[in-house]
Amino acid sequence: MTAFLQDVYPQFNGEVADITEDYALLRLPIDNTHVRPGNTVSGPTMMALADVALYVVILSRIGPEALTVTTDFTCHFLNKPSANAALMAKATILKLGKRLVIGEVELYSEGEEESMVAHVVSTYSIPPRK
Amino acid sequence: MTAFLQDVYPQFNGEVADITEDYALLRLPIDNTHVRPGNTVSGPTMMALADVALYVVILSRIGPEALTVTTDFTCHFLNKPSANAALMAKATILKLGKRLVIGEVELYSEGEEESMVAHVVSTYSIPPRK
Amino acid sequence: MTAFLQDVYPQFNGEVADITEDYALLRLPIDNTHVRPGNTVSGPTMMALADVALYVVILSRIGPEALTVTTDFTCHFLNKPSANAALMAKATILKLGKRLVIGEVELYSEGEEESMVAHVVSTYSIPPRK
Amino acid sequence: MTAFLQDVYPQFNGEVADITEDYALLRLPIDNTHVRPGNTVSGPTMMALADVALYVVILSRIGPEALTVTTDFTCHFLNKPSANAALMAKATILKLGKRLVIGEVELYSEGEEESMVAHVVSTYSIPPRK
Numbered sequence: 001m002t003a004f005l006q007d008v009y010p011q012f013n014g015e016v017a018d019i020t021e022d023y024a025l026l027r028l029p030i031d032n033t034h035v036r037p038g039n040t041v042s043g044p045t046m047m048a049l050a051d052v053a054l055y056v057v058i059l060s061r062i063g064p065e066a067l068t069v070t071t072d073f074t075c076h077f078l079n080k081p082s083a084n085a086a087l088m089a090k091a092t093i094l095k096l097g098k099r100l101v102i103g104e105v106e107l108y109s110e111g112e113e114e115s116m117v118a119h120v121v122s123t124y125s126i127p128p129r130k
Numbered sequence: 131m132t133a134f135l136q137d138v139y140p141q142f143n144g145e146v147a148d149i150t151e152d153y154a155l156l157r158l159p160i161d162n163t164h165v166r167p168g169n170t171v172s173g174p175t176m177m178a179l180a181d182v183a184l185y186v187v188i189l190s191r192i193g194p195e196a197l198t199v200t201t202d203f204t205c206h207f208l209n210k211p212s213a214n215a216a217l218m219a220k221a222t223i224l225k226l227g228k229r230l231v232i233g234e235v236e237l238y239s240e241g242e243e244e245s246m247v248a249h250v251v252s253t254y255s256i257p258p259r260k
Numbered sequence: 261m262t263a264f265l266q267d268v269y270p271q272f273n274g275e276v277a278d279i280t281e282d283y284a285l286l287r288l289p290i291d292n293t294h295v296r297p298g299n300t301v302s303g304p305t306m307m308a309l310a311d312v313a314l315y316v317v318i319l320s321r322i323g324p325e326a327l328t329v330t331t332d333f334t335c336h337f338l339n340k341p342s343a344n345a346a347l348m349a350k351a352t353i354l355k356l357g358k359r360l361v362i363g364e365v366e367l368y369s370e371g372e373e374e375s376m377v378a379h380v381v382s383t384y385s386i387p388p389r390k
Numbered sequence: 391m392t393a394f395l396q397d398v399y400p401q402f403n404g405e406v407a408d409i410t411e412d413y414a415l416l417r418l419p420i421d422n423t424h425v426r427p428g429n430t431v432s433g434p435t436m437m438a439l440a441d442v443a444l445y446v447v448i449l450s451r452i453g454p455e456a457l458t459v460t461t462d463f464t465c466h467f468l469n470k471p472s473a474n475a476a477l478m479a480k481a482t483i484l485k486l487g488k489r490l491v492i493g494e495v496e497l498y499s500e501g502e503e504e505s506m507v508a509h510v511v512s513t514y515s516i517p518p519r520k
Binding site: 074076078079094095102104116119121123 | 464466468469484485492494506509511513
């Protein structure tokens with residue numbers, strides 16, 4: 001999975017911390033390139049991590065389909081993440097259909113799972129098999 | 131505006147191509163770091179550009195409030211952007227309230243304004259003035 | 261179109277005010293059942309009208325497919341609609357794909373097109389043709 | 391709560407089935423007015439129930455603020471609800487801020503909690519106290 005991920009997201013500096021039947025958990029160490037004024041993590045950093053996390057949980061179910069594409073992506077920002085902790089993203093699948101997969105991501109700062117920093121719902125389209 | 135933007139988004143490599151009373155137009159040259167398999171631009175690249183574009187159009191109306199924060203962000207991906215053209219984001223304001231600003235962004239590949247590649251609606255919260 | 265609409269949405273009390281190549285415009289007279297405290301129109305009334313308006317504009321393009329289903333629906337509420345004017349919904353198509361259609365709706369009180377009261381983006385899935 | 395709800399949503403035919411510290415559970419009996427071709431429940435019926443459910447869970451936390459207003463509402467439709475069972479909506483709060491409340495709703499047909507039919511995330515604005 002990690003090797004496959006490096007091919008598809010070569011700029012991704014995080015890691016797959018856990019995959020179970022129910023979820024994928026990704027971990028992104030935070031460095032200066034992710035930080036915004038106010039000692040917090042930028043919104044696009046959070047959205048990018050959520051996108052990868054959903055990609056991973058979908059792949060873990062349907063196998064490597066590198067061309068699976070995001071069709072919609074909705075993020076609500078809830079609390080400021082800490083700039084001094086890794087950012088975690090826990091992705092689960094709400095519905096796995098034949099053509100569409102809808103998933104949910106909870107983001108939080110490592111060690112503070114109870115305080116969600118952002119919440120994502122997103123749809124992916126599965127290309128027709130040839 | 132550009133100097134202010136460099137402070138807030140130091141990693142942003144794009145430019146403000148135009149600001150009018152009605153919209154802000156941003157331009158992001160595409161390089162290898164933005165590209166995904168299939169010779170297209172990654173979704174997070176598009177979302178990050180849209181976020182900056184909304185930030186710029188809001189600032190152009192209410193003045194520099196670096197702590198303005200995104201509260202929700204919804205993106206629909208419509209067509210594949212070209213990896214061989216700059217990505218453009220045209221941001222307009224749907225509502226400018228006292229506490230919340232709601233804006234819309236149309237993204238397209240430079241030179242193909244008629245073929246929108248992604249559409250964003252997003253809300254920003256304006257912090258109370260002290 | 262109106263007869264077809266009555267079959268699919270028998271409770272719908274509005275009318276198709278206009279259909280062009282670019283948009284469908286629907287008009288819903290407001291009565292007591294739509295009103296909320298503060299002399300305004302309820303959010304679900306606005307969302308229901310937007311859903312019908314998108315359905316109509318999609319049908320006008322792809323022909324009657326009564327089973328076309330909404331897959332996602334995002335509404336931003338911008339300004340209070342008047343309880344004393346009809347509610348108008350102007351629906352346009354952002355992308356007409358083979359499997360998914362993405363559309364946008366602008367809602368406003370009749371006679372006040374410049375003051376949008378709500379904005380919707382939504383995706384519809386087109387069932388496979390048999 | 392029910393009496394208050396009747397004032398604010400006089401057309402609402404459902405009931406508050408449960409309120410705990412963590413969630414509000416609403417139940418809507420399904421009749422002909424909610425049904426769509428295919429023996430399923432209309433999307434606007436689902437969205438309207440979710441909107442009331444969020445309203446109830448927010449009120450249970452902050453007290454009766456009849457003017458609390460929805461600012462955004464995103465629904466993903468996952469599976470067809472049954473037209474022969476009541477529709478249930480379980481609303482929880484993701485963040486309770488001073489000015490904004492963000493909540494989530496899971497909808498399912500009564501007796502089939504494991505098979506979510508729709509998922510909602512929505513933001514409410516709390517008016518300034520006078």
